[in-house]
Amino acid sequence: MIKELIGRGFMVTINQSVDFATASDVAGAFNVQVSPKAMDASEGVIAAEIEEEENLRPRPPVVTILGHVDHGKTSLLDAIRQTNVTEQEAGGITQHIGAYQVEANNQKITFLDTPGHEAFTAMRARGAQVTDIAVLVVAADDGVQPQTLEAIDHAKAANVPLIVAINKVDKADANPDRVKQQLAEAGVVVNDWGGDVEAVEVSARRKTGIQDLLETILLVAEIKDLRANPNRPAIGTVIEAQLDKTRGPLATVLIETGTLNVGDFVAVGAVPGKVRAMFNERGKRLKKAEPAMPVEILGLSDVPQAGDRLHAAPTEQAAKMFAQQHAQQISQEAQAVARPMTLEEMFKTDNQVKDLNIVLKADVQGSLEPIQVSLERLATDEVKVKVIHQGTGNVTDSDVLLAQASHGIIVGFNVRVEPGAKRAAESASVDVRLYNIIYDAVEDVRKALIGMLEPKFAEVHEGRAEVRQIFGHNGEVAGSMIVDGRITRNAIARVLRGGKVVSEGRVESLRRFKDDVREVLAGYECGIVLSGVANLQVGDVIDTFRKERVAGDVPL
Ligand code: GDP
Numbered sequence: 001m002i003k004e005l006i007g008r009g010f011m012v013t014i015n016q017s018v019d020f021a022t023a024s025d026v027a028g029a030f031n032v033q034v035s036p037k038a039m040d041a042s043e044g045v046i047a048a049e050i051e052e053e054e055n056l057r058p059r060p061p062v063v064t065i066l067g068h069v070d071h072g073k074t075s076l077l078d079a080i081r082q083t084n085v086t087e088q089e090a091g092g093i094t095q096h097i098g099a100y101q102v103e104a105n106n107q108k109i110t111f112l113d114t115p116g117h118e119a120f121t122a123m124r125a126r127g128a129q130v131t132d133i134a135v136l137v138v139a140a141d142d143g144v145q146p147q148t149l150e151a152i153d154h155a156k157a158a159n160v161p162l163i164v165a166i167n168k169v170d171k172a173d174a175n176p177d178r179v180k181q182q183l184a185e186a187g188v189v190v191n192d193w194g195g196d197v198e199a200v201e202v203s204a205r206r207k208t209g210i211q212d213l214l215e216t217i218l219l220v221a222e223i224k225d226l227r228a229n230p231n232r233p234a235i236g237t238v239i240e241a242q243l244d245k246t247r248g249p250l251a252t253v254l255i256e257t258g259t260l261n262v263g264d265f266v267a268v269g270a271v272p273g274k275v276r277a278m279f280n281e282r283g284k285r286l287k288k289a290e291p292a293m294p295v296e297i298l299g300l301s302d303v304p305q306a307g308d309r310l311h312a313a314p315t316e317q318a319a320k321m322f323a324q325q326h327a328q329q330i331s332q333e334a335q336a337v338a339r340p341m342t343l344e345e346m347f348k349t350d351n352q353v354k355d356l357n358i359v360l361k362a363d364v365q366g367s368l369e370p371i372q373v374s375l376e377r378l379a380t381d382e383v384k385v386k387v388i389h390q391g392t393g394n395v396t397d398s399d400v401l402l403a404q405a406s407h408g409i410i411v412g413f414n415v416r417v418e419p420g421a422k423r424a425a426e427s428a429s430v431d432v433r434l435y436n437i438i439y440d441a442v443e444d445v446r447k448a449l450i451g452m453l454e455p456k457f458a459e460v461h462e463g464r465a466e467v468r469q470i471f472g473h474n475g476e477v478a479g480s481m482i483v484d485g486r487i488t489r490n491a492i493a494r495v496l497r498g499g500k501v502v503s504e505g506r507v508e509s510l511r512r513f514k515d516d517v518r519e520v521l522a523g524y525e526c527g528i529v530l531s532g533v534a535n536l537q538v539g540d541v542i543d544t545f546r547k548e549r550v551a552g553d554v555p556l
Helices: 002-007 020-029 073-083 117-125 146-157 176-185 210-224 316-338 365-376 397-405 419-428 438-449
Strands: 062-067 099-104 107-112 133-139 162-167 198-201 235-244 248-257 265-268 271-279 294-300 309-313 355-362 384-392 409-413 432-435 456-471 477-488 492-497 500-512 519-521 525-531 541-550
Touching (some): 002 020, 073 107, 073 210, 099 210, 133 146, 146 384, 176 198, 265 316, 271 316, 309 316, 365 384, 365 409, 397 409, 419 432, 432 438, 456 525, 477 500
Parallel strands (some): 355 409
Antiparallel strands (some): 235 248, 235 309, 456 541, 477 519, 500 525
C-alpha cells in the first residue's frame, strides 16, 4: 500500500493516516472495496460528549468579570487572587495564564483573567461558551455607563446570569443606591429593590466585601447546579495560547469535563500533542486537571487558537486523526462562512433562521425605543424579532462581535461604522445596514421576514480619465490620463463630452505600455478600450463606476 501511495504522490510512512477518499482509491487498485466507519467511544477512540446523568459530579463555576472601563475589573481580579493565596503558595510568583482558581468555604471558583465583554463575546463568536456567571463591576462613584449597559446585553445574549459588584465603595462620593436605581432603569433589578439579581458592595482597593462576593458566586452557582463527569477523558477549551521561545507551544486550557493527565494524548483544535507537563497559575506542576480547572499545558506540536476545543484521546494515532478531521472541518466551515448571511438571504426558503437578533445603534437615545418597538412588532409566529442590544453612537467592534456571536444583524440609524468595525464586519460576514429613515429600516426587515427583500445595488464612482490621444486600427484605443481614483477592467464607463454623457459601456481592456493590466491609478497614463462605445474623441472624459450592494439606505 505504501508503494501504491508513493506512486500517487503521497510520501507516507507505515503509521500515518490518510483521508477516506485516498484510502478508497488505493484499495481500488487492489480490487478491494472499503466503507467508512465512524469513530466511537466503544472502540476507545474519542469519547462522546454526551454524559450519563449518574456520572455527573458538582464542578466549580467559571466566572467572567465585565464592566465599564476604569470601574475596577482588573483591580477586583487582583484583589480576589491575593485574598486567596494559601500559605505554602504565597512565595510563588503568579503568572498570567488567562484564568485562575480560588477557594471560598472549601469550594473552588474559576475566574477568567481577561475581563470585559469584548473578550467574553469573542470567545462566544468562536463557538466557545465557557462562562457560567458574569460579575458586573459598577463603580459606586461613577454609576452605570455605556459599557455597563453593553456588558448587561452581552451577558443576556449569552444567557449568563449576572451578579453586580458595586466597587469603590471606599470613595467619599460613592453612591451605591444611585447605582442600584440606574441598574433598575436598565432592567437589572437587584435583591433589595425586589428583583432577583444579587448585588454586593466591594472595594477592590481596600479588599473589603471580597469574601461576600465569593460566597454570592457560590450561591448563584448552586442554583445553576453545575456538574461534570471527572471520570472520563478530558474535554476543554483553549483560553490563551502562545509560542514560548524556550518551552515551545503553550496553551491554557479550561477543562470542562473529564480529567486531563500528564501523558495524555490530545487533539487541540487542529493541533495534536501529548501532555508533557501541566502548570497552574502559580507555576506549580500538576499531574492532573479536573473539571473547571485552568491549566497551562506543554507538549503540543503547534500553537492552537483561543476558543479551540481540547479532546483527550487514547492513542497518538487517534489524537492525530481527530486533529486532522478538525482541520478539514475548519476549512469547510471557512468556505461556508465566506458566503455572507445577509438579511436578504436569511429568510429565503432554504434558510431555517428562527430568530432575527438585531443590534440597534442610533445617534440619539430618543430614536432607539420607537425603532425597537417597530422592529419587534414585526415578529410572526415563525420568526421572533429581538433587539439584543441597543445604544447610541457609531457601530463599534463590540457591536459586530455581539451580532456575530448571536448570528444577528446590525441596524444603524443616523450613525456611521467605525473603520475597525467595518473591517471586522466584512471578515465575519456580519450584515450592517445603515438608515436615516426609520420607515425604510422597518420596511426592509418586514420584507426580509417574508423572504421578499431583494438585494439593492448602487453605482459607486471609481475613477475618471481624460482622453489625450486616439490610436489603434479603428481608433478604438483611447490614450488617457487617469485624473482621479482608479480605472479597473470591467468597470461601467460613461463618456462625457462638453459635460454631457454621450455614451455608455464597459472598460474592456486596460494597457500600460505593452502590458494588459487590471487597474491603473490616478496620475498614470494608459490605453483604454471601451466596449459599446464608438467615436471617442480627444478631450472626452471617461467616468467609471462599480456596482456595490447597498444594505439600508445609506452606504457604509
Ligand atoms: P478596569 O479598567 O475596569 O480594569 O479598572 P482598573 O482595575 O484598572 O481600575 C481603574 C482605577 O480605579 C485604578 O486607578 C484603580 O486603582 C482604581 N480602583 C479600582 N478599584 C478601586 C476601589 O475599590 N477603590 C478606589 N478608590 N479605587 C479603585
